[in-house]
Amino acid sequence: MDKFVVRGGNPLLGTIKVSGAKNSALPCMAAAILTADEVVLENIPQVRDIETERKLLEAMGAQVELGYGRAQHRTTIQCAVLSDPQAKYEIVKTMRASSLVLGPLVARTGMARVALPGGCTIGDRPIDLHLKGLEAMGARITQEYGYVEARTERLKGAHIVFDKITVTGTEDLLMAATLAEGETVMENCAQEPEVTDLAAMLIGMGAKIEGAGTSTIRVQGVDKLHGVRHRINPDRIEAGTFLIAGAISGGDLNVDCCNPAHLAAVISKLEECGVRMDVGKDNIRVRSEGRGSLKAADISTVEYPGFPTDMQAQYMALATQAEGTSSVTENIFENRFMHVSELVRMGADIKVHGRTATITGRTPLQAAAVMCSDLRASASLVLAALVADGETILDRVYHIDRGYEHIEEKLRGVGAQIRRMGEVFGKR
Numbered sequence: 001m002d003k004f005v006v007r008g009g010n011p012l013l014g015t016i017k018v019s020g021a022k023n024s025a026l027p028c029m030a031a032a033i034l035t036a037d038e039v040v041l042e043n044i045p046q047v048r049d050i051e052t053e054r055k056l057l058e059a060m061g062a063q064v065e066l067g068y069g070r071a072q073h074r075t076t077i078q079c080a081v082l083s084d085p086q087a088k089y090e091i092v093k094t095m096r097a098s099s100l101v102l103g104p105l106v107a108r109t110g111m112a113r114v115a116l117p118g119g120c121t122i123g124d125r126p127i128d129l130h131l132k133g134l135e136a137m138g139a140r141i142t143q144e145y146g147y148v149e150a151r152t153e154r155l156k157g158a159h160i161v162f163d164k165i166t167v168t169g170t171e172d173l174l175m176a177a178t179l180a181e182g183e184t185v186m187e188n189c190a191q192e193p194e195v196t197d198l199a200a201m202l203i204g205m206g207a208k209i210e211g212a213g214t215s216t217i218r219v220q221g222v223d224k225l226h227g228v229r230h231r232i233n234p235d236r237i238e239a240g241t242f243l244i245a246g247a248i249s250g251g252d253l254n255v256d257c258c259n260p261a262h263l264a265a266v267i268s269k270l271e272e273c274g275v276r277m278d279v280g281k282d283n284i285r286v287r288s289e290g291r292g293s294l295k296a297a298d299i300s301t302v303e304y305p306g307f308p309t310d311m312q313a314q315y316m317a318l319a320t321q322a323e324g325t326s327s328v329t330e331n332i333f334e335n336r337f338m339h340v341s342e343l344v345r346m347g348a349d350i351k352v353h354g355r356t357a358t359i360t361g362r363t364p365l366q367a368a369a370v371m372c373s374d375l376r377a378s379a380s381l382v383l384a385a386l387v388a389d390g391e392t393i394l395d396r397v398y399h400i401d402r403g404y405e406h407i408e409e410k411l412r413g414v415g416a417q418i419r420r421m422g423e424v425f426g427k428r
C-alpha cells in the first residue's frame with residue numbers, strides 16, 4: 001500500500017496547474033452510454049476513479065480508449081453494443097458514482113441492474129431519489145440481493161421535485177430524461193458546475209435541455225443522441241485545495257488553468273482569513289505570510305454556490321493555523337469529520353459537537369504517522385503536513401489517488417518536500 005512522506009516547512013512558490021474535474025468527468029463518461037456513436041472527452045484527469053469508470057463501461061460491452069502521450073487526457077468511448085447493462089458490487093463499492101450509469105442505461109437499453117452503494121466513511125450514500133425519479137418516469141424498480149433493477153419499454157417525461165438537493169441524482173435523471181418520451185421538468189435540482197458541464201455535453205449530443213445551473217431544469221426528450229467532442233471543466237476542488245496549500249505554507253502560488261467563477265465561496269472565505277488573492281480569467285495567485293498572518297473564520301457547508309463540503313476538510317487544516325477560534329459546520333454528510341482525529345494527533349486543537357467542529361487556531365503541528373480515511377480527508381492531512389515540524393507519513397494514499405492527479409509531483413514542482421514511499425527526495 002502506497003504511503004506519502006511529507007517534510008513540512010517549505011513555502012510553495014511558482015505555478016501549479018489544475019486538472020480536469022473528476023466529478024464532471026464521471027457523469028460525462030456515463031453519458032456516453034446514451035449513444036451508439038463515438039464520444040471524445042478532453043481534459044480527463046488521470047485518477048483512479050476514471051480507471052474504475054473505464055472498467056465499469058468496458059464490463060458492459062463499451063469500447064474505451066484512454067489517451068497516451070500528448071493525448072493523455074483524452075478518452076474515447078463507444079457504446080455501440082451494451083451486452084451486459086449492469087454495475088457490479090465489486091466496482092460500485094470502490095466508487096459510489098457508479099450509480100450514475102443507472103439513468104443512461106435504462107434510457108438507452110430499457111434495462112439496468114446496479115448494485116446499491118450503501119454507506120461509506122463520509123456517511124450514508126442512498127440513491128432513493130434517483131429511484132423515485134426513474135419510477136416517476138415509468139421505470140419498474142425492483143430490489144433484491146443488494147441490487148436494484150430498473151426496466152421499461154421507454155421512459156416517459158415526468159414532473160420531478162427532488163425532496164433534497166442531490167448532485168449525482170440530478171445528473172442521473174437529467175441523462176435519463178434526454179431519451180424519454182415527452183417533457184421532463186425537474187425542480188430543486190443541484191446547481192453545481194458539474195451539472196452544467198454534463199448538460200453542455202448532452203446538448204452537444206443533440207439533447208434539448210434548458211435551465212441547467214438553476215434549480216429548475218426542463219428537458220424535451222428526443223429519440224436519439226449522437227456523438228460529441230467535449231472538454232471537461234477544470235476541477236474546482238483540486239484548485240481550492242491548491243489555494244489552501246499556498247495559503248497555509250506562507251507561499252506565493254499561481255493556481256493556473258482553473259475557473260475562478262466556480263470558486264467564489266472559497267475565495268471570499270480565504271480573503272476573510274487574511275489571504276491575498278489576485279483573481280485572473282483562468283488563474284488565481286494566492287499569497288500569504290503563513291501562520292503569522294492567518295485569521296479565524298467560520299464556514300458552513302452548503303450546496304453550490306455555497307461553501308462546498310468537498311473543501312471542508314482542507315479548510316479545517318488551514319483553520320488550525322489561523323489566529324482565533326473557527327467553527328466548521330458540515331451540513332451535507334453526517335460523518336465527514338474523519339480527518340479530525342488525525343489532525344489532533346498532529347497537535348491541532350479541535351472539538352466536535354454533532355455537525356460542528358470548533359478549531360482553536362495557531363497551534364504548531366508536529367509530524368506523525370497518520371491514516372487517510374477518504375479522499376478529501378487525505379488532502380487535509382497533506383496540507384497539515386506541509387507546515388508540520390518533521391516528516392509526516394500518510395498511510396492509505398489510495399484514497400487521494402481516487403481524485404487528485406499526481407498530487408505529489410504537482411506539489412513537488414512548487415517546492416513541497418513530498419514523495420511516495422520508496423522514492424528519494426530530489427528525484428522525479
Ligand SMILES: CC(=O)N[C@H]1[C@@H](OP(=O)(O)OP(=O)(O)OC[C@H]2O[C@@H](n3ccc(=O)[nH]c3=O)[C@H](O)[C@@H]2O)O[C@H](CO)[C@@H](O)[C@@H]1O
Pocket residue numbers: 023026096097124125126127128129130164165166167168169194309310332333334
Ligand atoms: C461523484 C460526485 O459528484 N460526488 C459528489 C456528489 O456526491 P453525491 O451526488 O453522492 O451527493 P448528493 O448530492 O447526492 O448528496 C447530498 C445529500 O443528499 C442525500 N441523498 C442523496 C441522494 C439520494 O438519493 N438520497 C439522499 O438522501 C445524501 O445522503 C447527502 O446527504 O455531491 C456531493 C455533495 O456536493 C460531493 O461531496 C461529492 O463529491
Ligand SMILES: C=C(OP(=O)(O)O)C(=O)O
Pocket residue numbers: 023095096097310375376403
Ligand atoms: C466525496 C467525493 O467523491 P464520491 O462522491 O465519489 O465519493 C469527493 O469527490 O469528494
